[in-house]
Amino acid sequence: MKKQVLIAGGGIAGMAAALGASHAGWDARLFERAAVFSEVGAGVQLGPNVVRRLQAWGLQKALQQVAAVPQQLVARSALSGRVLASAPLGQSMVERYGAAYVTIHRADLHAVLHSAAQERADIYINPGQEVTELLGTERVTTIRTSANKVVEGDALMLADGVWSKLRAAVLGDPSRPRVSGHLAYRALLPMADIPVGWRSNEVTVWLGPRMHAVHYPVRRGEMMNIVVIVEGPVPQDLEQWDHAANAQVLEQALADCSSNLQDLIRSVPAAGAQWRLWPLSDRAPIQGPDAMAQGLVGLIGDAAHPMRPYLAQGAGMAIEDAAELQRALAMDDLDIGLRLRRYALNRWERNARVQARSIRNGNIFHATGPVRWGRDLAMGMLGSRLMDVPWLYSGEGSSASTL
Template sequence: MNRNVLIAGGGIAGMAAGFAAARAGWRATVFERAHAFSEVGAGVQLGPNVTRILQAWGLGDALKQVAAFPAGLRARSMNTGEVLATFPLKDAVSNYGAPYVTLHRADLHGLLLQAAAREGVQVHSDSVVQRVHQTPDSVMFDVMQHGQLQHHHGPAAVAADGVWSPLRQQLLGDGLPVFTGHIAYRALVAQADLPLHLRSQDVSVWMGSQAHVVSYPVRGGDYLNVVCLAEGRLLDDDGHNLQALQTWNAQKSEAQTLVELHHALRGACAPLTDLMAACSDWRLWPLCGRPAMQGSHQHAQGRVALVGDAAHPMLPYLAQGAGMAIEDAAELALQLSYAAEDDVPQRLQQFASARWQRNARVQARALRNGQIFHAEGLMRIGRDMGLRLMGRRLMDMPWLYGDEPSV
């Protein structure tokens, strides 16, 4: 059997899929449109449901080299600074068998890229997968590689080409993602450059009205990743500008960004405004998404599986976007390990059936969290009271962290 899986997209989802498939005995070929992988990106939080998989893949030691291990999570009022609730993230190992970690997205990607290279995964940069063709027996990618059209064949393929996935459009034809009305303003600051009272090795969530701020350590705790997520202040006239919405790293003038942040954080307490003032080089990330998954057909079509944001773009309010992509990769590899050439479509349907409901639940919960984090009026009062009374219980999620995806 020709056990070559073709993968469109070399981000976290694609690299995890390639590495996991190689561990399952397949040759994996990854096609990435970028000329080179970039250091630019956001921070990432990985719950024990994800680090458990990375440990099973033999990547636990590599993770320790680049991640931070926050002891706790603090939910705070944006306006008063009051700590509404705390949650002991350090207990993840005893409760769920694996740690809760925070790290830079580029470090997670680099970890997976190095692991994939050790497993013999071929990665082609400057390679745009333009189209996929299927027959009953095989699948073919049309790939523009370094300006030349090439054709690649195999018994299985994976669309891991992100939230704007061209392959999803071809396979499902269900339209483009839509702008959610939310913008992430992201910054990275060296902890050594912060005054002592602003340095932190914990995850902090500051909740207000129509906005919240998250901060957590990355790069072994040497840096603090700071993200303000706000509603209703999108890129002026760019709300319907496809190019603007597709820009991962949009950057405005410093003055314009500060005006928008000031508006989003109006009424914020002094510790939070001090932290935001200490950050510079703010980058914008328009949040675009889709409704929660409706069925297994959105995860696999014939010999092509869809994984990560191509299948189920996640809003960041549950911190599970990268996590669900890695879970996808683990389940995909399990099914491929059992596959014969003639039953690849059936195995991919098994993958889809195993994954779609969990991903739909995480998508829906992330959307709900966004509404809670940005609550106004009586809902905000109820949110804060609920956190004061039952914060630890509300923040623990055994349904998410305790599940055992296949590795």
């Protein structure tokens, strides 16, 4: 009889977990609070380490139909606008790491995963049903849903995000995610509404004191995703992550920045589009495998290791988690608890390293004074060597192969 994993959460992490379990020969029952599956947000960058995993699930063609493949990564000074360094992407990444570096709208990535899950007969998707209670996690896992249904499975994966309501019951950790003090303003514009000089097939990062901006193409290059992250007061209702943002407040925050960057920022309201505001929260880098699995219950993605976006690997680490989950669940000679333990052992160090590097990158991106001058000098001297991340892009997901 086939084993069955229950999955709490239907976002990118949950869909990826379901695909991983299915490819391991398990049934997967996924429960999502929303009545209609959708993924809000803006753009996502996927390094070759992530694209290789999507290819392994047969999703290369679906990905190509919705993603963009930037040809270059460019870092600029947000104050002067001058280029600090650049690095090739495109075919160079394929040659070095076996897959492209792609940029994609979060909703499109979710749709690719959702469509793939719907096509598999052993994945059962249950919208409008949130997992509200863990009734037992010893010999089997038993849950109760918001529809008052009681469901049993052989294992349970928590994929309910940074504000997971179930995490504390599994880990015995009642702490809330920590507030970073960083606010992300996000917008999405048709490429035709972008100032002509910035219509490009590049990832451009602007580095400034206590802020940075990034923009890149999505949806086959037809649209541009723009993100500006500034340090400032954080709204009280953190769990309501998507807010209507005031364009004037953002423009004031960038008053000392390059006129080119300011023109790009002003193009958003000029096109009739809105900035959306996302206060960033995370947790400290995880300290061991117990943070990713306990007994018959595992955690995946932001439920386990929420991270700041300064390495562009939040969604990527969730997909890597799912690929490792697939390998672990397929170990039929091991008890299920040992399979999840193996999953956690092979993932926690890499996730902790990415969390720590993301925090470090944020400090470098937002540096002030002599640290900022040293950063700019180093980027000018070392260029693409500083912008490449071989340990990340070539890693196979386990601690043994990446640390």
